[in-house]
Amino acid sequence: MYSSDIKELIKKVEARREYNTSYEPARMTAEQKEQLLATYHPDYRADQFELLKIGANKGEKVPHELAEMLQAHSRITADSVNLDDVAYDVDVLVIGGGGAGSSAAIEAKRAGANVMIVTKLRIGDANTVMAEGGIQGADKPNDSPAIHYIDAFGGGHFAAKPELLYKLVNEAPDAINWLNELGVEFDKAPDGTMITTHGGGTSRKRMHAAKDYTGSEIMRTLRDEVFNLQIPVVDFTAAIELILDENGKCAGAVLMNMETKELMVAKAKTVIIATGGAGRMHYQGFPTSNHYGATADGLVLGYRAGAKLLYADTLQYHPTGVAYPEQIFGALVTEKVRSIGAKLVNVNGEVFMHPLETRDVSAASIIRECSDRGNGVYTGSGYGVWLDTPMIERIHGEGTIMARIPAMHRMFNKYGIDIRYEPILVYPTLHYQNGGLDIGADCQTSNIENLFVAGEAVGGIHGRNRLMGNSLLDIIVFGRDAGRSAAEKAKNTDCCKLTLAHIAEFEAKIREAGIETDKVSPLLLPTYSHGNPKRS
């Protein structure tokens, strides 16, 4: 429920709603966007970054919090485990049970490989299950993979690796079809036409959705299929270190039971890292929309073993995180709310930008509104701007909100806010890891053989910013491919002697570089005390 102070402010939004609903704000020019980003986007705040002192990306900048984990000690030494005592011996080891890991496992299995999944929480406790908005794919007559390419390349600041982006857009319709054939229920018109909308930065309406439970619908279907194919899933088990062979090829991982802390060795001919994002690193103190286990583990595992990162300095701050009520602070308000008509409005009731600029531009614009321009709405603990949800039903008619964004309605309704009649308060939240491990078109890392990567742990598919709907797409496109490539590669791999020598080598580098740290990594889970004075 809104406080009476906030209710008073809503009157200004209501007074201008009629006008604002039909008002078409101009889009920013390329120069305006550049200027805005440089001044207000968190990625451009130099004091929040540092240069890596060791490893494959030595000399490149990453956020402080990530540098601390990348340059931390291993959780183990080579003597902590007996590499001859092999608990699991498989062709393909998939690390991470989200959408990328599950689609990789499904395709590896279909290709005949003996594959297993290890995952830190349960399979499906992942960023994938939380995705609300939708998945892109150029399958409408007025659209094409080429137009999709231009949208994504520009939206990512012309930094995507062309060979990866080519795959993303060209295999998109097939990925949508693959999901549909598995039984994913896309929103369709009675004649079968996909109901598609815009996302920030798209030039065609190519966002496919399953209400606002798109990721959930995809994840539960993939998980069901993993179980149908009887792929072993070892849950509550984290990979904490990669294992290499004498020739420096990847050959498995050290696993840790999250509850008993027992260590185990998983030997594999090929390994796929599908550990997802990093929101729970809380870069720059931002709240996050991500699941509990999003702690950049895959980047850390890969980096310590020698793999290269790409664009690890770029994060995506989703423009519309919840700013109020505080119980759901930082949770995501899907972009679809803007796709279907809600506009961003400041404290004076003015629409201050086009609602569908790319995410980085939108986030920077909201930060500007709440800082230098002083047009933010005070929430009781900070500032936010209005997202005027009642506009949606003015445009598309009564019932639209329950039919198209039921999860959003439910989330706010629990706190006495009915988004059909009242606008909501939003502020940027840490949402997506644009960068990650550097791979080639076969999903293999550029410098460790037999180590594959898929999903949010990859860097380079989207460049320096990702468009909504291209991530659910990439976990399917690259997940499937990683599974196939890893299965194929496993056929020609004969695993030899396992080693953890890289741990000591990395340790030596830490010493030589004079890095003093008592941190161990990967982080695995964040620790929260919520202001408990006895525990902070």
Add this chain to the structure above:
Amino acid sequence: MEKLVNVYLFGKKYEVPSNLTIMTAMEYAGYQLVRGCGCRNGFCGACATIYRIKGQKELKVCLACQTQVENDMYVATLPFFPLVKQVYDIETIAHDQQVMMQLYPEIYACIGCNACTKSCTQELNVMQYIAAAQRGDFETCAELSFDCVMCGVCSSRCPAGISHPQVALLARRINGKYLAPKTSHLADRLVEIENGTYEELLQNLMQKPISEMKELYNNREIEK
């Protein structure tokens, strides 16, 4: 200073700020959660929880990440519930009433007590979607169950031992794959890609210097 309330976590009393959710209250009290915490935002169903307010008869269920604490709340989490999931082949499965009879015959033992619906953390009409599944009406079952997060609370309350979320998932997959209308524009596009219709265009784009790509991007025609 925040107002404090008493909550009883597994029977043990803790004083916590009243604005916390059950999940954050546990963390405030000092728990490092491993089980019972996934998405932290109402999508994964990891945090099913049972509670009773002291002195009240009614036993309530909720998602711990989505529910604010109340004074004198007795809380027990349900981080795992043994649902039955039957294995099947989606490519060859029949899509009629028979399949439910074969895979989940227990749904026909429903006694109509409605405990499932009353306990649903998403406020779905669970008993009705099971009734639809009994009739082989997969479309209705899919529609009514769509927002299910598979937390398993309904099944924990069911005297007939039904695994409602799994029944619903089967219905949705059958509906999505076989019963929902086919998408011809998707099929057409797949053929075009197969025939290499966009290959040259794409290869061309991949080679273009950044300046030309900027030109193209900044002058895109945007669909209204």
